[in-house]
Amino acid sequence: MKQAILSLALTVAAMLPAAAQTTDNATTEEETDRAELCRQNYRTLFGGEALTGKGTDPEMMAILQKFIFGEVFATGDLTMKQRELITCVVLASMQTLPQLTAHAGAALNVGVKPEELREAMYLTAPFIGFPKMLNAVGTVNEVLRQRGISLPLESRTTVTEATRHERGAAIQDSLYSGGIDAAMAGVPDGMGGDVARMLTDYFFGEIYTRDALDLKTRELLGYCILTAIGADSQLQSHYHGSLKAGNRPETMAAAVVQCLPYVGFPAAIKALRIMKQEAAKPAPAAENLVRLSRIEVDPACLADYNAMLKEEIDASLAKEPGVLALYAMAQKDAPHLITILEIYADRTAYESHIKSPHFLKYKRGTLEMVKNLELIDTNPIAGRR
Numbered sequence: 001m002k003q004a005i006l007s008l009a010l011t012v013a014a015m016l017p018a019a020a021q022t023t024d025n026a027t028t029e030e031e032t033d034r035a036e037l038c039r040q041n042y043r044t045l046f047g048g049e050a051l052t053g054k055g056t057d058p059e060m061m062a063i064l065q066k067f068i069f070g071e072v073f074a075t076g077d078l079t080m081k082q083r084e085l086i087t088c089v090v091l092a093s094m095q096t097l098p099q100l101t102a103h104a105g106a107a108l109n110v111g112v113k114p115e116e117l118r119e120a121m122y123l124t125a126p127f128i129g130f131p132k133m134l135n136a137v138g139t140v141n142e143v144l145r146q147r148g149i150s151l152p153l154e155s156r157t158t159v160t161e162a163t164r165h166e167r168g169a170a171i172q173d174s175l176y177s178g179g180i181d182a183a184m185a186g187v188p189d190g191m192g193g194d195v196a197r198m199l200t201d202y203f204f205g206e207i208y209t210r211d212a213l214d215l216k217t218r219e220l221l222g223y224c225i226l227t228a229i230g231a232d233s234q235l236q237s238h239y240h241g242s243l244k245a246g247n248r249p250e251t252m253a254a255a256v257v258q259c260l261p262y263v264g265f266p267a268a269i270k271a272l273r274i275m276k277q278e279a280a281k282p283a284p285a286a287e288n289l290v291r292l293s294r295i296e297v298d299p300a301c302l303a304d305y306n307a308m309l310k311e312e313i314d315a316s317l318a319k320e321p322g323v324l325a326l327y328a329m330a331q332k333d334a335p336h337l338i339t340i341l342e343i344y345a346d347r348t349a350y351e352s353h354i355k356s357p358h359f360l361k362y363k364r365g366t367l368e369m370v371k372n373l374e375l376i377d378t379n380p381i382a383g384r385r
Contacts, residue, residue, distance in 0.1 A: 034070025041069045044080070045106040068261050076254020080110040083258050085120050085217070086224045090262045092124050092136035093228040100136060104143040114149050115156060115212040122210065123218055126203040127225045156211040165197075168205025169375065171215070175241040177347070177377060219245040220255055227259050227271040235271055239278045249279060288324065289350045293340040294374040301369035302336050309338075312362035320356065322349025 035051060042050035042065070050065045052058075073083060084107035091100040107117055121140055125133035141151055159167050172180075180199050184192030208218055219242040226235050242252055252275060260268040297305045313326045325343040330336075344350040353359055 034066050034074075036070075037074065038066050038069035041073055045084075045109060046102070047109070064261075072257060072261055075257045077251060078254050078258060081107070081112050081116075082217075082220070082255070084110055084112055085116065085221060086255055086258045087262070088117065088140075089120050089124055089221045089225050090228045090259050092121055092132070092139075093128050093225045094262065095132055095135060096262075097135060097139045100139050101143060104140045105147075108143070108147060113212070114144055115153055117144075118153055119156065119210055119212040120221060123207060123213070123221055124225055126199075126207060127222070127229065127231075157206070158209045158211060159205055164205035164209070165201050166373075167209050168200045168203070171208050172200050172204040173377075174351075175219070175244050176237060181377070216246040220247050220252065223252055223271075224255050224259050227256055227267060228263050230267055230270065232270070232274065235274045236278055239275055249275065287346065288380070289342075289344040289347050290378045290380050291342045291344075291350075292376040292378060293342060294372075294376065295338045295340070295370055296372040297336045297338060297366075298369050298371055299336045305366055305369045308362050308365050309340075312358050315358035316353060316356070319358070320349070320353055322346070323353055 039050050042048060050069060051062055053062070055061060078086070084103060087103045088100060088107055091097075091103060104117060108114070117140055118137070121133060121136045124136060144151060144153075180196045181193075184196045186192065187195070208215065213221075219238065223235070223238050223242050226238055239252070243249070253272060256268050256271045256275070259271075309328055313328060316323045316326055322345040323343075324345055325341060327341040329339050329341075331338075344353060
């Protein structure tokens, strides 16, 4: 039985693209033919032999193995670890669990850490839902058990109930500022706002803040998951989000090619076409970043808070050319409810502002005074001084 299972796993794995990388061993198609490249990478990944001529469909196996291991893996600048993480999230998204079993083992063989593999599975949940994610996690956990790895793995959460929204909003704002709010506007009974908040708190606040995978890797894997499920509009926005996270267009294109044997040519070509279209769009002109900050202050601390706020605003306007306006207003009948109109030259100016010494002093000094904070990004309609 064990031999049959191993044979099945290796056969299935042979039908899928493996995670190999020409830059890992300086191999090029000019230096070796694709059949030999296929054999080398199959051994590295699965410890077995490819192109054996055995089995019920040896001709198709040879076609698949040489195409996948000898061609797909040689396309682009991905590392073996990147290729196997991509492979695993795509297989998880498609719920092809026997193949996920084989490639989870291959991922571990090429240096993917158990924590990284688990986080890649967790990352699929916001895209494909909890039930499918749990199927994938169960499949990977069985591979880990067979390797003698103790479960559960160490916790990688970095947020609490009190911090998940703020942390999530900061990540979301840096990659997709204002996108979900516009998409959810007008949903009946205000539930679009609920969905937007859930995306911030859960997707970005609880999933994207976890350790083991960095933001750059999460965005690259996310683009591959979207390729697998054919999410057209999200492929457009995540192309730009992935670039902001630090991925190069060439790396993203190579990642889609890595998905190709799993998802088929139509899905891969669609993702590549969207990338091409988005890349061809003219870069938007720099625009002011305009935000409203609504703050509820502990009434007992109001005098101290106002003093620190004034000090911070005076310093920002005096020292930062990119801070165009900071105008703080207190509600007349409730002075502990404060609204600040913030206008920055662009996002770069805003990012510089929140790292400035005077802002950090204000933030830390008023942390216990603020009972509630709401940040509202706006699109100015009319009016100019």
